[in-house]
Amino acid sequence: MVAAFEPPVPGQSLSETIIPDVKTTxxxxxxxxxxxxxxxxxxxxxxxxxxxxxxxxxxxxxxxxxxxxxxxxxxxxxxxxxxxxxxxxxxxxxxxxxxxxxxxxxxxxxxxxxxxxxxxxxxxxxxxxxxxxxxxxxxxxxxxxxxxxxxxxxxxxxxxxxxxxxxxxxxxxxxxxxSSPGTYERIELAHQIRSRLQGLVYQQFKQEVPYDSHYGVDDIAAELGISPSHCYRVFRQVFGLSPRVYLSEQMLHEAKVLLDDHSLSVSQISGLLGYRDIAHFSRQFKRWSGQSPREYREGRS
Structure with a gap:
C-alpha cells in the first residue's frame, strides 16, 4: 500500500509541526x-x-x-x-x-x-x-x-x-x-442520560420497544457504567426532576399530540404508543394527567 505522504529523509527536516487529521462530517x-x-x-x-x-x-x-x-x-x-x-x-x-x-x-x-x-x-x-x-x-x-x-x-x-x-x-x-471538572462531567453525564431517554421515547413510538418492556432507566445507567442511584441523582441535579418523571412527561406529550388528531381513535393511539391494550394506556394517561384520554380529548374539542 502506498502511504498518503512520504516522511522526510532523517536530518533534512529542520523544524516540523504535525497537524492532527481533520475528519469532520x-x-x-x-x-x-x-x-x-x-x-x-x-x-x-x-x-x-x-x-x-x-x-x-x-x-x-x-x-x-x-x-x-x-x-x-x-x-x-x-x-x-x-x-x-x-x-x-x-x-x-x-x-x-x-x-x-x-x-x-x-x-x-x-x-x-x-x-x-x-x-x-x-x-x-x-x-x-x-x-x-x-x-x-x-x-x-x-x-x-x-x-x-x-x-x-x-x-x-x-x-x-x-x-x-x-x-x-x-x-x-x-x-x-x-467550570470545575466535576461540574463539567456531571452536566455531560446528565445530557447523555437525557439523550438516551429521548431515544427510548422514539423507540417506543416506533414500536421498537413496547412501553411495558422491562428496558428502562436502570438499563441506561448500566450502559453508562453508573449505578441507578447515581443516574437519578445526577439527572435531578442538572434538570431538576428525576429521569422517570422526564420520561413520563415526554410520553405524555406524545400522547397529547396524537389525541389532538381526531382522525385517530384512542385504541389506535394506544397501539401507536406501544401499549399492549387500551386499558393500560388509559390508566397510564390518567396517572400522568389526572384525566382519561377521552376526557382530555373532549376538553380540547
Whole structure:
C-alpha cells in the first residue's frame, strides 16, 4: 500500500509541526429564508437536528419546551435535538427569519452545544454580535443565483457554517474552561442520560420497544457504567426532576399530540404508543394527567 505522504529523509527536516487529521462530517438540512405575515402560526414540532433560527426583520414569538421567547431583529435562537417548539408573530405583524438545521459528528463540539443552557441570544449579546455577520453571509450565499444550488454555493455554505461554529466555540470555550471538572462531567453525564431517554421515547413510538418492556432507566445507567442511584441523582441535579418523571412527561406529550388528531381513535393511539391494550394506556394517561384520554380529548374539542 502506498502511504498518503512520504516522511522526510532523517536530518533534512529542520523544524516540523504535525497537524492532527481533520475528519469532520457536516450535514445541513432545511435551510431557508422566509418572510411571513402577521397571521403566521407554525404548530408544535421537534426534529432530530440542531437548529439556528435568526430573525432579520420584525418579531417572532418562539415557544420552546413550554417557555416563550420574544425574538427581535438580530436575535438568534439555538434549538437542540428533540426541543419542542412552535412559532408565531410576536407583534401581529410580518417578520423575516433565516433557519438552518444541522448535525455534525465532532464530539467535542456537540459536547459544547449540549452544555449551553441558553436558547435566546439577543442582538446585544456577544454571541449574536460574533455570529450575526456570518449568518448574514449564509443568507447571502444561499439566496444568490436561482434554481438548484451549485457546487460552488454548497462549498461556500459549508465554509461559512464551519466559521460560524468556530466563532461559537471561541465564545463559549472560556466559559466551559471556567467550570470545575466535576461540574463539567456531571452536566455531560446528565445530557447523555437525557439523550438516551429521548431515544427510548422514539423507540417506543416506533414500536421498537413496547412501553411495558422491562428496558428502562436502570438499563441506561448500566450502559453508562453508573449505578441507578447515581443516574437519578445526577439527572435531578442538572434538570431538576428525576429521569422517570422526564420520561413520563415526554410520553405524555406524545400522547397529547396524537389525541389532538381526531382522525385517530384512542385504541389506535394506544397501539401507536406501544401499549399492549387500551386499558393500560388509559390508566397510564390518567396517572400522568389526572384525566382519561377521552376526557382530555373532549376538553380540547
Amino acid at each position: 457536516l450535514n445541513l438540512f432545511g435551510m431557508h429564508l422566509r418572510k411571513v405575515s402577521g397571521e403566521w402560526d407554525y404548530p408544535q414540532h421537534a426534529h432530530p437536528q440542531y437548529e439556528f433560527n435568526y430573525v432579520l426583520e420584525g418579531e417572532q414569538l418562539l415557544t420552546v419546551n413550554n417557555h416563550s421567547y420574544l425574538q427581535r431583529a438580530g436575535d438568534l435562537v439555538l434549538l437542540r435535538p428533540g426541543d419542542i417548539h412552535s412559532s408565531r408573530s410576536g407583534n401581529g405583524g410580518a417578520f423575516t427569519y433565516f433557519c438552518i438545521h444541522f448535525d455534525i459528528d465532532d464530539k467535542l463540539f456537540i459536547s459544547l452545544l449540549s452544555r449551553l443552557n441558553h436558547v435566546l441570544f439577543t442582538s446585544e449579546s456577544n454571541v449574536a454580535h460574533r455570529l450575526g455577520p456570518l449568518l448574514s453571509r449564509l443568507v447571502e450565499i444561499s439566496t444568490s443565483g436561482s434554481g438548484s444550488i451549485t457546487i460552488s454555493q454548497r462549498m461556500r455554505l459549508q465554509s461559512a457554517v464551519f466559521e460560524l461554529f468556530a466563532q461559537l466555540w471561541e465564545v463559549f470555550s472560556l466559559e466551559a474552561d471556567n
